[in-house]
Amino acid sequence: MRDREPHNDLPKVSFVLLSFNHVVNIGAIAKRLQRLPDTELIVCEDGSIDGSFERWSQVLTGSNNFLVRSNDLHEIRTYERAAGYARGEIICLLQDDDIPPSNSEWLDNAVHLFDQYPKLAILGGYHAFLDLEIEMESGHLVHVYPKQGPAHRTADGLPFQFVEMINGAPILIRREALQEMGGLDLSYSAVGEPGIHYDHEICLRAWSRGFQVGWNPMPFMRFVGGSGTKIFGQMDKRVARAHKNQAKLVATYGAGLPSVQSEVRRLNEGLPQAED
Numbered sequence: 505m506r507d508r509e510p511h512n513d514l515p516k517v518s519f520v521l522l523s524f525n526h527v528v529n530i531g532a533i534a535k536r537l538q539r540l541p542d543t544e545l546i547v548c549e550d551g552s553i554d555g556s557f558e559r560w561s562q563v564l565t566g567s568n569n570f571l572v573r574s575n576d577l578h579e580i581r582t583y584e585r586a587a588g589y590a591r592g593e594i595i596c597l598l599q600d601d602d603i604p605p606s607n608s609e610w611l612d613n614a615v616h617l618f619d620q621y622p623k624l625a626i627l628g629g630y631h632a633f634l635d636l637e638i639e640m641e642s643g644h645l646v647h648v649y650p651k652q653g654p655a656h657r658t659a660d661g662l663p664f665q666f667v668e669m670i671n672g673a674p675i676l677i678r679r680e681a682l683q684e685m686g687g688l689d690l691s692y693s694a695v696g697e698p699g700i701h702y703d704h705e706i707c708l709r710a711w712s713r714g715f716q717v718g719w720n721p722m723p724f725m726r727f728v729g730g731s732g733t734k735i736f737g738q739m740d741k742r743v744a745r746a747h748k749n750q751a752k753l754v755a756t757y758g759a760g761l762p763s764v765q766s767e768v769r770r771l772n773e774g775l776p777q778a779e780d
Contacts, residue, residue, distance in 0.1 A: 511567040516542040518592030522579050523549045526600040526729045527556045534563040536604045540611055544568035546589060548582035551575045580699035584688045594618055597675040603725035610722040613662055614676050617720060625681035625715035626707055628670025629722030636668050638758055645753060653721055656775035666771040667719045668764055669707040674722060681715050692749050697741050701749040708757040711764045
Protein backbone atom coordinates (compact mmCIF):
# COMPACT_ATOMS: atom_id res chain seq x y z
CA MET A 505 0.00 0.00 0.00
CA ARG A 506 1.39 3.39 -1.02
CA ASP A 507 1.66 6.27 1.41
CA ARG A 508 -1.53 8.29 1.73
CA GLU A 509 -2.59 11.45 3.48
CA PRO A 510 -3.87 10.99 7.04
CA HIS A 511 -7.54 10.22 7.47
CA ASN A 512 -9.69 13.25 8.41
CA ASP A 513 -12.38 12.23 10.89
CA LEU A 514 -14.26 15.55 10.67
CA PRO A 515 -13.91 17.11 7.21
CA LYS A 516 -15.57 20.44 6.46
CA VAL A 517 -17.36 19.11 3.36
CA SER A 518 -18.61 15.66 2.39
CA PHE A 519 -19.09 15.16 -1.34
CA VAL A 520 -21.88 12.65 -1.99
CA LEU A 521 -21.91 11.72 -5.65
CA LEU A 522 -24.48 9.55 -7.44
CA SER A 523 -22.87 7.38 -10.11
CA PHE A 524 -24.90 5.75 -12.87
CA ASN A 525 -23.38 4.82 -16.25
CA HIS A 526 -21.12 7.80 -16.91
CA VAL A 527 -17.77 6.01 -16.73
CA VAL A 528 -16.09 8.48 -19.12
CA ASN A 529 -16.54 11.28 -16.59
CA ILE A 530 -15.06 9.50 -13.60
CA GLY A 531 -11.41 10.42 -14.11
CA ALA A 532 -12.06 14.16 -14.34
CA ILE A 533 -14.55 14.20 -11.47
CA ALA A 534 -12.30 12.21 -9.14
CA LYS A 535 -9.23 14.30 -9.94
CA ARG A 536 -10.97 17.60 -9.33
CA LEU A 537 -12.73 16.59 -6.13
CA GLN A 538 -9.83 14.71 -4.56
CA ARG A 539 -7.51 17.71 -4.75
CA LEU A 540 -9.82 19.83 -2.56
CA PRO A 541 -8.61 19.99 1.06
CA ASP A 542 -10.65 19.24 4.18
CA THR A 543 -13.16 17.11 2.27
CA GLU A 544 -14.27 13.51 1.88
CA LEU A 545 -15.72 11.83 -1.20
CA ILE A 546 -18.52 9.27 -0.92
CA VAL A 547 -19.53 7.73 -4.25
CA CYS A 548 -22.92 6.02 -4.48
CA GLU A 549 -22.51 3.56 -7.36
CA ASP A 550 -26.11 2.68 -8.18
CA GLY A 551 -25.85 -0.40 -10.40
CA SER A 552 -24.01 0.87 -13.47
CA ILE A 553 -23.36 -1.59 -16.30
CA ASP A 554 -20.67 0.41 -18.12
CA GLY A 555 -17.73 -0.37 -15.82
CA SER A 556 -18.25 2.60 -13.50
CA PHE A 557 -17.93 0.53 -10.32
CA GLU A 558 -14.62 -0.93 -11.45
CA ARG A 559 -13.34 2.50 -12.50
CA TRP A 560 -14.28 4.09 -9.18
CA SER A 561 -12.53 1.21 -7.40
CA GLN A 562 -9.34 2.18 -9.23
CA VAL A 563 -9.41 5.93 -8.58
CA LEU A 564 -10.76 6.11 -5.02
CA THR A 565 -7.39 5.65 -3.35
CA GLY A 566 -7.51 8.37 -0.69
CA SER A 567 -8.05 7.75 3.00
CA ASN A 568 -11.21 9.88 2.86
CA ASN A 569 -12.66 8.15 -0.20
CA PHE A 570 -15.59 5.74 0.14
CA LEU A 571 -17.47 3.63 -2.40
CA VAL A 572 -21.03 2.48 -1.65
CA ARG A 573 -22.77 0.10 -4.05
CA SER A 574 -26.53 -0.18 -4.54
CA ASN A 575 -28.80 -1.63 -7.20
CA ASP A 576 -30.77 1.03 -9.10
CA LEU A 577 -32.37 2.66 -6.06
CA HIS A 578 -32.04 6.15 -7.61
CA GLU A 579 -31.00 9.42 -6.08
CA ILE A 580 -33.20 10.02 -3.05
CA ARG A 581 -32.41 6.72 -1.34
CA THR A 582 -28.74 6.65 -2.28
CA TYR A 583 -28.23 10.25 -1.19
CA GLU A 584 -30.12 9.63 2.04
CA ARG A 585 -28.03 6.57 2.95
CA ALA A 586 -24.76 8.32 2.14
CA ALA A 587 -25.78 11.46 4.04
CA GLY A 588 -26.09 9.31 7.13
CA TYR A 589 -22.55 8.06 6.50
CA ALA A 590 -21.08 11.53 5.91
CA ARG A 591 -19.11 13.35 8.59
CA GLY A 592 -18.72 16.77 7.00
CA GLU A 593 -20.31 19.91 8.39
CA ILE A 594 -21.65 20.49 4.88
CA ILE A 595 -22.91 17.78 2.51
CA CYS A 596 -22.54 18.50 -1.21
CA LEU A 597 -24.82 16.38 -3.41
CA LEU A 598 -23.38 15.81 -6.88
CA GLN A 599 -24.18 13.91 -10.07
CA ASP A 600 -21.86 12.06 -12.41
CA ASP A 601 -23.00 13.96 -15.52
CA ASP A 602 -21.64 17.24 -14.13
CA ILE A 603 -17.91 18.02 -14.04
CA PRO A 604 -16.74 20.30 -11.20
CA PRO A 605 -14.55 23.35 -11.88
CA SER A 606 -10.80 22.80 -11.97
CA ASN A 607 -10.13 25.15 -9.04
CA SER A 608 -11.48 25.45 -5.51
CA GLU A 609 -13.11 28.88 -5.79
CA TRP A 610 -16.66 27.51 -6.09
CA LEU A 611 -16.31 25.49 -2.89
CA ASP A 612 -14.44 28.21 -1.00
CA ASN A 613 -17.27 30.63 -1.81
CA ALA A 614 -19.92 28.13 -0.73
CA VAL A 615 -18.24 27.44 2.61
CA HIS A 616 -17.86 31.19 3.15
CA LEU A 617 -21.61 31.68 2.57
CA PHE A 618 -22.51 28.99 5.11
CA ASP A 619 -20.18 30.62 7.61
CA GLN A 620 -21.64 34.06 6.88
CA TYR A 621 -25.30 33.03 7.19
CA PRO A 622 -25.83 30.71 10.19
CA LYS A 623 -29.47 29.95 9.22
CA LEU A 624 -28.55 29.02 5.66
CA ALA A 625 -29.42 25.32 5.36
CA ILE A 626 -29.33 24.81 1.58
CA LEU A 627 -27.23 26.43 -1.13
CA GLY A 628 -27.88 25.74 -4.79
CA GLY A 629 -25.26 26.01 -7.51
CA TYR A 630 -27.43 25.44 -10.58
CA HIS A 631 -30.98 26.73 -11.13
CA ALA A 632 -33.05 28.73 -8.66
CA PHE A 633 -36.76 29.49 -8.49
CA LEU A 634 -38.41 32.78 -7.57
CA ASP A 635 -41.97 34.11 -7.59
CA LEU A 636 -43.57 30.68 -7.62
CA GLU A 637 -47.25 30.55 -8.42
CA ILE A 638 -49.87 27.83 -8.16
CA GLU A 639 -51.55 27.37 -11.52
CA MET A 640 -55.26 27.09 -10.85
CA GLU A 641 -56.10 24.75 -13.73
CA SER A 642 -53.46 22.11 -13.04
CA GLY A 643 -52.85 22.80 -9.34
CA HIS A 644 -49.09 22.71 -10.00
CA LEU A 645 -46.33 25.17 -9.19
CA VAL A 646 -45.24 27.45 -12.02
CA HIS A 647 -41.45 27.70 -12.02
CA VAL A 648 -39.68 30.94 -12.83
CA TYR A 649 -35.92 30.74 -13.56
CA PRO A 650 -33.94 33.95 -12.98
CA LYS A 651 -32.10 34.10 -16.29
CA GLN A 652 -29.38 36.64 -15.52
CA GLY A 653 -28.02 35.18 -12.31
CA PRO A 654 -28.58 36.51 -8.79
CA ALA A 655 -29.95 40.03 -8.58
CA HIS A 656 -27.97 40.57 -5.37
CA ARG A 657 -24.50 40.25 -3.91
CA THR A 658 -23.13 39.68 -0.46
CA ALA A 659 -21.47 42.60 1.29
CA ASP A 660 -18.11 41.27 0.11
CA GLY A 661 -19.25 40.89 -3.50
CA LEU A 662 -20.23 37.25 -4.03
CA PRO A 663 -23.16 36.64 -6.41
CA PHE A 664 -25.87 35.44 -4.02
CA GLN A 665 -29.49 35.80 -3.12
CA PHE A 666 -32.14 34.02 -1.11
CA VAL A 667 -34.61 32.00 -3.18
CA GLU A 668 -37.72 29.91 -2.64
CA MET A 669 -36.25 26.74 -4.14
CA ILE A 670 -33.15 25.53 -5.93
CA ASN A 671 -32.56 22.74 -8.43
CA GLY A 672 -29.70 20.25 -8.22
CA ALA A 673 -26.98 19.65 -8.64
CA PRO A 674 -24.79 20.71 -6.91
CA ILE A 675 -26.83 21.07 -3.74
CA LEU A 676 -24.97 21.93 -0.56
CA ILE A 677 -26.80 21.20 2.69
CA ARG A 678 -25.77 21.90 6.25
CA ARG A 679 -25.66 18.38 7.74
CA GLU A 680 -27.00 19.42 11.14
CA ALA A 681 -30.01 21.10 9.49
CA LEU A 682 -30.68 18.05 7.30
CA GLN A 683 -30.69 15.84 10.38
CA GLU A 684 -32.99 18.24 12.24
CA MET A 685 -35.42 18.18 9.30
CA GLY A 686 -35.47 14.38 9.23
CA GLY A 687 -33.50 13.83 6.02
CA LEU A 688 -34.76 13.61 2.45
CA ASP A 689 -38.38 12.62 1.83
CA LEU A 690 -38.33 9.10 0.38
CA SER A 691 -41.98 9.36 -0.65
CA TYR A 692 -40.97 11.54 -3.59
CA SER A 693 -39.72 8.46 -5.44
CA ALA A 694 -40.45 4.76 -5.55
CA VAL A 695 -37.43 2.45 -5.65
CA GLY A 696 -36.00 2.57 -9.17
CA GLU A 697 -37.76 5.80 -10.09
CA PRO A 698 -36.14 9.24 -10.48
CA GLY A 699 -36.67 11.55 -7.51
CA ILE A 700 -38.25 14.46 -9.34
CA HIS A 701 -38.70 17.55 -7.11
CA TYR A 702 -37.11 16.03 -4.00
CA ASP A 703 -34.78 19.04 -4.11
CA HIS A 704 -37.73 21.43 -4.21
CA GLU A 705 -39.38 19.67 -1.29
CA ILE A 706 -36.39 19.90 1.02
CA CYS A 707 -36.10 23.63 0.24
CA LEU A 708 -39.72 24.39 1.08
CA ARG A 709 -39.41 22.24 4.19
CA ALA A 710 -36.30 24.17 5.21
CA TRP A 711 -38.16 27.49 4.99
CA SER A 712 -41.07 26.02 6.96
CA ARG A 713 -38.64 25.03 9.75
CA GLY A 714 -37.04 28.46 10.07
CA PHE A 715 -34.01 27.79 7.88
CA GLN A 716 -32.93 29.65 4.73
CA VAL A 717 -32.23 28.66 1.13
CA GLY A 718 -29.76 30.52 -1.09
CA TRP A 719 -28.38 30.55 -4.62
CA ASN A 720 -24.79 31.01 -5.76
CA PRO A 721 -24.25 29.79 -9.36
CA MET A 722 -21.29 27.45 -9.74
CA PRO A 723 -19.51 26.91 -13.09
CA PHE A 724 -19.90 23.16 -13.49
CA MET A 725 -19.83 21.52 -16.94
CA ARG A 726 -23.34 20.06 -17.11
CA PHE A 727 -24.92 17.03 -18.75
CA VAL A 728 -21.57 15.63 -19.89
CA GLY A 729 -22.30 12.32 -21.57
CA GLY A 730 -26.07 12.77 -21.29
CA SER A 731 -28.39 13.51 -18.41
CA GLY A 732 -29.18 10.64 -16.06
CA THR A 733 -32.36 8.66 -16.66
CA LYS A 734 -33.20 10.78 -19.70
CA ILE A 735 -30.85 8.63 -21.76
CA PHE A 736 -31.95 5.29 -20.31
CA GLY A 737 -35.52 5.08 -21.58
CA GLN A 738 -37.30 6.26 -18.43
CA MET A 739 -38.86 9.52 -19.56
CA ASP A 740 -42.34 8.10 -18.97
CA LYS A 741 -41.47 7.51 -15.32
CA ARG A 742 -40.02 11.00 -15.03
CA VAL A 743 -43.15 12.65 -16.41
CA ALA A 744 -45.54 10.60 -14.26
CA ARG A 745 -43.51 11.19 -11.11
CA ALA A 746 -43.19 14.91 -11.86
CA HIS A 747 -46.96 15.34 -12.06
CA LYS A 748 -47.53 13.34 -8.89
CA ASN A 749 -44.89 15.21 -6.93
CA GLN A 750 -46.05 18.61 -8.14
CA ALA A 751 -49.46 17.92 -6.63
CA LYS A 752 -47.79 16.70 -3.44
CA LEU A 753 -45.71 19.88 -3.14
CA VAL A 754 -48.75 22.09 -3.51
CA ALA A 755 -50.80 20.05 -1.02
CA THR A 756 -48.01 20.16 1.56
CA TYR A 757 -46.55 23.63 1.14
CA GLY A 758 -48.97 25.65 -0.99
CA ALA A 759 -50.68 27.37 1.92
CA GLY A 760 -47.36 28.51 3.37
CA LEU A 761 -45.88 29.73 0.09
CA PRO A 762 -46.87 33.42 0.54
CA SER A 763 -45.05 33.61 3.88
CA VAL A 764 -41.97 31.99 2.34
CA GLN A 765 -42.00 34.53 -0.48
CA SER A 766 -42.40 37.39 1.97
CA GLU A 767 -39.38 36.19 3.96
CA VAL A 768 -37.30 35.76 0.79
CA ARG A 769 -38.10 39.32 -0.28
CA ARG A 770 -37.29 40.67 3.19
CA LEU A 771 -33.91 38.93 3.29
CA ASN A 772 -32.97 40.02 -0.23
CA GLU A 773 -33.82 43.63 0.58
CA GLY A 774 -30.96 43.47 3.08
CA LEU A 775 -28.46 42.48 0.37
CA PRO A 776 -26.69 44.85 -2.05
CA GLN A 777 -28.03 44.91 -5.60
CA ALA A 778 -25.92 43.28 -8.28
CA GLU A 779 -24.28 45.71 -10.64
CA ASP A 780 -25.77 45.92 -14.11
